[in-house]
Amino acid sequence: MEAQSFTIDEISRKKARQPHELIMLNLAIFHLLLAVGLIALDIGQLGMLIPVLFSILLFGYIYWRGGQFNPITEWFVMVNWRQALLRGRLLFIGYGLTALIITLAQLMAEGDKAEIFQVVFTRIGVMPTVILVFAVLVLESSSLEQISRGRVPVGMLRRYPPPQEVNQSAG
Secondary structure: OOEEOOOOHHHHHHHHHHHHHHHHHHHHHHHHHHHHHHOOOOOOOOHHHHHHHHHHHHHHHHHHHHOOOOOOOHHHHHHHHHHHHHHHHHHHHHHHHHHHHHHHHHOOHHHHHHHHHHHHHHHHHHHHHHHHHHHHHHHHHHHHHHHOOOEEEEHHHOOOOOOOOOEEOOO
């Protein structure tokens, strides 16, 4: 991924890491651990909404908190909070695809094989979310590495160009 380097102080780097760390925590606890627990407890399809609800709350917080930063004096921090929010869209795409597949399965299931049909399509239906959870995990890990180097992806630079006060570094 192409990125540009900037001279960023350690305090700003710490603030910029926060949304990415929150997302990784969300993925680890609510999507990987809790999902396994919900399956083991056999809570059913309603239990699949719990990780989604926690994600909605988290991304609501990231949206709110991301708007608190001054785009000139805290540009690097603001860009990373916005980037984290954009990554959240991937998760919500996965949720939408999962909901669509499961809903279609429930609408098509009828007769004596309805329960088997629903179980099979529920297992298939969660795959878009599972794949995108791992994709977001990799992307967030990459973001943390870029923050440690003071780098911003070119795509984010196009959306949120740096103010003149921000010093670009040679790396």
